[in-house]
Amino acid sequence: xxxxxxxxxVRFEIARPPAWALDCNCTVCRRYGAMWxxxxxxxxxxxxMPPTGATDTYRWLDGDLAFHRCKVCGCITxxxxxxxxxxxxxxxxxxxxxxxxxxxxxxxxxxxxxxxFFWTVSPEPDIASRHPVTPPPGPDDWR
Numbered sequence: 001x002x003x004x005x006x007x008x009x010v011r012f013e014i015a016r017p018p019a020w021a022l023d024c025n026c027t028v029c030r031r032y033g034a035m036w037x038x039x040x041x042x043x044x045x046x047x048x049m050p051p052t053g054a055t056d057t058y059r060w061l062d063g064d065l066a067f068h069r070c071k072v073c074g075c076i077t078x079x080x081x082x083x084x085x086x087x088x089x090x091x092x093x094x095x096x097x098x099x100x101x102x103x104x105x106x107x108x109x110x111x112x113x114x115x116x117f118f119w120t121v122s123p124e125p126d127i128a129s130r131h132p133v134t135p136p137p138g139p140d141d142w143r
Contacts, residue, residue, distance in 0.1 A: 003096040005075035010050040021094040023120045026112035032076045036091040
């Protein structure tokens with residue numbers, strides 16, 4: 001199965017379609033609109049990496065995760081466990097996969113935003129977050 005950003009500068013291939021994808025509602029993932037499929041767990045995915053230098057990264061909080069986006073079109077393509085030695089791709093954006101039938105992929109919700117709100121529907125119960133609750137937003141907070 002192939003995946004690519006909008007302009008095609010960042011491309012990846014996986015050995016088989018993902019069985020599930022994560023809809024995370026944290027302050028970053030909610031804005032990205034990505035549906036993450038992971039390279040570990042019950043159905044590991046073999047990945048052919050995009051070319052080195054094709055992406056820019058954004059690191060959040062402790063810098064453990066680096067979110068990669070295409071330098072040309074800006075699509076969020078994958079995330080990397082940046083503090084692993086060596087750093088490794090952690091998850092890819094399933095919304096970039098060509099020919100993936102969303103009806104055949106189980107949607108999993110993890111309430112990392114601690115709000116209970118998601119843009120997708122899942123018959124599965126929401127999974128509680130392992131992340132600390134952020135303080136409530138103040139008048140100048142746009143989270």
